[in-house]
Amino acid sequence: MNSSRLFSGSFSLRELHPATIVTVVFLIAYPSFASNFFILQIGAYSLILGTIALSLMMLAGYGGMVSLAQLTVAGLAAYLMAILGDNSMGVMGLGWPWWLTVIVSVLGAALFSTFIGAVSVRTEGIYTIMITLAVAVAFFYFVRQNYVLFNGFTGFAGVEPPTLFGVYWRDPVPFYYLTLTVAAGFFFAVYYCARSTFGLGLQAIRDNPRRMRALGFNITLHRIVAYFFAGVIAGFAGVLLVWFNGRVSPGTIGVDVAIDILVIAVVGGMRHPIGPFIGAIAFVLLENFAIDLIDRERFNMVIGTAFLLVVLFSPDGLLGLWNRFRDRFRFRGNALLGAERVNKDDPASTGSLEKS
Amino acid sequence: MAKIRHLMAAAIALSFTGTAVASAEDIKMGALATLEGAFTVLGEDGMRGVKLALEEFDYTAGGKKIKLITGSSDASPDSAVRAVRKLVEQDGVQIVVGPLSGSEGLAVKDYAKTQPDVTFLNGSSAAQDTTLRSPAENFFRFNTEGAQWMAGLGEYAYNEKGYRSVAVLAEDYSFPYTQVFGFLEPFCRLGGKSPIDARFWVPIGNKDYSSVIAALPDDVDAIYVALGGADAVNFLTQYEQSGGDLPLIGGSITVDQSVLGSKGKARSFVVGTPSAGPVSDTWDDPRWKEFVAAYKAAFPDGFPSPSLFAHAYYINTKAALLALNEVNGDLSDGQKKYREALSNLSFETPTGMVSVDERRNAIADIFLTEVIEGPDGNLLNKTIKVIPQVNQTLGVSYEKFLEYGQVGRENPSCS
The missing domain is CATH 3.40.50.2300 (Response regulator)
Structure with missing residues (x-):
């Protein structure tokens, strides 16, 4: 059976690949055998970073717009949580109820993302990267030097999720399931969005904007709406991030971290929404355990080398590595097909439009 | 694709066993x-x-x-x-x-x-x-912490050096706040002044100090500088080049070896700068x-x-x-x-x-120091005085110390 059919949107339950079932069961059963450290710092943190990278993957993979400001959007949601909700710093902390804070924070982040989209979508390639980078840097310095709203260098601490239904949602197991629900929800949302008229339109604009404009599409508006959706995803991830850390400061949204998000998306693979999550797991595992593998002064070199190797040998990231391995395995001896990178059967791949 | 997750799962499961080495x-x-x-x-x-x-x-x-x-x-x-x-x-x-x-x-x-x-x-x-x-x-x-490190410096600046009014230049986060508080609290209690508008807070890694130097008031006796590493070197160089001649008072990491060891004219300029901290390079003690x-x-x-x-x-x-x-x-x-x-x-x-x-x-003990030129031309921190057994509340009771309020950009107000 062709496993890529799984993700084509036209499968029945009987067609489910055993590996999918194993993955789902594993993700749900994970807290039952993992330690608290692995549940929270590896599991939940990977899912949060994966969700932020997912919003970038949606823009870059489907829309061809590489935005370095997705972490900034998530950071704004995190800051809004601290400003509108409660914090322990004695600055701002308006004490709104949690549900209202979450809604306003996510919406605020989405509007900010829309604004970033509005100023950047008329550019292409490197210029989009430059504009979004400029926004990220400007926001970083702004929050670091603004004391009235953002409490400057120190930022906010003591931001906590609510206790609901008798469960404290910052405890490892409930928090893991919370992040898993959000991440899985957005994973499927992006996945199906790619097959929707809107998603197909976005991919078509990426591949040939002039033709789409000639066909009567308002491509600027289309791209800005994509930024809005990406902002919703990043905003929710930002809420989870501030609950996870319990704090937010300019260091949370620095340029180095924004680049980490790009690295996660690129290393994971931009062609399928599962890519950012794979990249995030690889990144978090390396970040935590590289220091045990090698001399403490050089552990960042291990991280860098690992990512360099992935990008060098597979421009499509870990996801592409797997696809290539599978193709070679399946068509062993057929050099031509084995080298064929674009999988025409995979609707999420770059070649998908030829089918539609 | 899902198989990747499966493999990752196996890898994660394997890594659980890696902890019980000791x-x-x-x-x-x-x-x-x-x-x-x-x-x-x-x-x-x-x-x-x-x-x-x-x-x-x-x-x-x-x-x-x-x-x-x-x-x-x-x-x-x-x-x-x-x-x-x-x-x-x-x-x-x-x-x-x-x-x-x-x-x-x-x-x-x-x-x-x-x-x-x-x-x-x-x-x-x-x-x-x-x-x-x-x-x-x-x-x-x-x-000891940042305010303790300043013990004795405020008194020294007021009594021995005779300064009555100082400007402040420091990085904008919790540690310099603590240092500025530790210096100004005794200095102002003795009658010294440090107007709020003569305090300058710069971000870490600031490169250009010309606007700060231009805004320094003329009617102060000295500048209290709490910058670290490259920030301190940048400020000293630019202040010397712009013809500044006010004496300096240094924070604990402002005139340490990483700054004194640097090259350039700023060196001669810092001779005589008093400072205080938990260590003194040249303390003559076995x-x-x-x-x-x-x-x-x-x-x-x-x-x-x-x-x-x-x-x-x-x-x-x-x-x-x-x-x-x-x-x-x-x-x-x-x-x-x-x-x-x-x-x-x-x-x-x-x-x-x-x-x-x-x-x-x-x-613990705190060291009051002053920059001197050593016999071989190197700049050194000479130990002037050891202030014995400084506690966190700087000699007053805990309740009274809390009344001073949290350290920050305008504490103490001192004007």
Whole structure:
């Protein structure tokens, strides 16, 4: 059976690949055998970073717009949580109820993302990267030097999720399931969005904007709406991030971290929404355990080398590595097909439009 | 594609087994410092301090082997909490030494409250509120903090130097706030002035000081400068080039070896600058000289003289080991006995006797220094005076000290 059919949107339950079932069961059963450290710092943190990278993957993979400001959007949601909700710093902390804070924070982040989209979508390639980078840097310095709203260098601490239904949602197991629900929800949302008229339109604009404009599409508006959706995803991830850390400061949204998000998306693979999550797991595992593998002064070199190797040998990231391995395995001896990178059967791949 | 997740799952499951390497009899100690980012060099020197203390005890305390596990942060509170969480929850350390910088210390203190079975000793972080307000039961700080480091400097500037009004230039975060407070509090109590609009706060890593220099008022007697590393060098060079002639007063890391060792005309300009801090490079005392000699022998590639970061990490690690000896390595019962031993500990360090107060913050000697030109042309910090046994509330009662309010840009108001 062709496993890529799984993700084509036209499968029945009987067609489910055993590996999918194993993955789902594993993700749900994970807290039952993992330690608290692995549940929270590896599991939940990977899912949060994966969700932020997912919003970038949606823009870059489907829309061809590489935005370095997705972490900034998530950071704004995190800051809004601290400003509108409660914090322990004695600055701002308006004490709104949690549900209202979450809604306003996510919406605020989405509007900010829309604004970033509005100023950047008329550019292409490197210029989009430059504009979004400029926004990220400007926001970083702004929050670091603004004391009235953002409490400057120190930022906010003591931001906590609510206790609901008798469960404290910052405890490892409930928090893991919370992040898993959000991440899985957005994973499927992006996945199906790619097959929707809107998603197909976005991919078509990426591949040939002039033709789409000639066909009567308002491509600027289309791209800005994509930024809005990406902002919703990043905003929710930002809420989870501030609950996870319990704090937010300019260091949370620095340029180095924004680049980490790009690295996660690129290393994971931009062609399928599962890519950012794979990249995030690889990144978090390396970040935590590289220091045990090698001399403490050089552990960042291990991280860098690992990512360099992935990008060098597979421009499509870990996801592409797997696809290539599978193709070679399946068509062993057929050099031509084995080298064929674009999988025409995979609707999420770059070649998908030829089918539609 | 889903198979990748499957493989990752297997990899994760395998890595669970990787933790139980040390034998049950060993004691695991975690050390956390900034081994990446802007403070890497300082973090490395902090780690040298940890190693120096452990080697002195031959990696054995209370009859048990000590296994050292290191963690790294980039000076942001988030990364410090992530690194310390890994040390505690994954590597299973029973004692943590760290972190390095002020805001990290506040974050780790909050984390310590969620881990009552682990004992935390500070590294070199020197923000006041780590121990002053809502301290953690299991967080000890055997090094003094930023306001204590300024002990005696305010009085010296007012009485000996005769300054009556000073401008302030400092970096804009918790540690310089603490330092400015520690300097101005006694200075203003004696009758000195420091108008709010003559205080300048710059971001870390600021390169261009021309606007600050242009805005400096003419009617002040001196400038109190609390900048670190490259920031200090940049300011001194630019101030000298613009023809500035006001005398300076230095924060604890403003006129240390990393600045005095730099080249250029700014050097001659800083001669005579008074400062204060927990260490003095040229202190003529056998205990300090022995420490410097041990540091130089163990780390030929280190600094010419141990920095205050190596010193602070060394003292905290040594306190952890001495207390372990006292309880014979007994960490049972939620480390109750061990913490009692730490609270009552009083020991000889390279800079004099150290003990902790009831909020587990150090009481120790502070050095008042002044920059002089040495016989071979090098700039040195000459020890003028040792202020004995400075406590965190600077001599007044805890309640009275709290009335001074939290450190910040406008505390004390002093005008």
